[in-house]
Amino acid sequence: RKEVEQDPGPFNVPEGATVAFNCTYSNSASQSFFWYRQDCRKEPKLLMSVYSSGNEDGRFTAQLNRASQYISLLIRDSKLSDSATYLCVSGGGYNKLIFGAGTRLAVHP
């Protein structure tokens, strides 16, 4: 079983749609969680950290459920510019990040 699992997609959605990505992690000792965004042929960029209380940044909301070892990302009012791969990441200790395989999102007009 992979340490971080996410649906690879692709998710094809129209502009303005709401889309949700889910991710599960296997290491119950993980303390840090992140969503990174990666555009084609570019580096991963931090989208947001994920906290137990949930956090929101504009159109993006991240949730963490420690009991179920589950992380989610909700994108509201999708824009064309949201098209990218979204990487679910858990902290593996010793300054290591454990990456999921990524979920591809394509937003169309």
Add this chain to the structure above:
Amino acid sequence: DTEVTQTPKHLVMGMTNKKSLKCEQHMGHRAMYWYKQKAKKPPELMFVYSYEKLSINESVPSRFSPECPNSSLLNLHLHALQPEDSALYLCASSPIRTSGTDTQYFGPGTRLTVL
């Protein structure tokens, strides 16, 4: 400034060549990383430096040799690479936490092609 810079952006090398990739950050981060990324795959950790000392080597072949000359610089020396080593090489940096794992900031990468 949350910038990590990498040079060169692109590199083409033969299997007998020796080349180096360079990475620099001025955020005061004391952890620096090298990752390898193949197309449609997530980044794969290669090396971690903490306080300028190699703390993690993820069983990387010896044809890849990392070096951390100071707290701002990280190099990756390449020698006798194979075509399957062609990939995007990403450098990252982060603060060091006593518990948990902090956000890593990635450079734009070097796209390496081995002929």
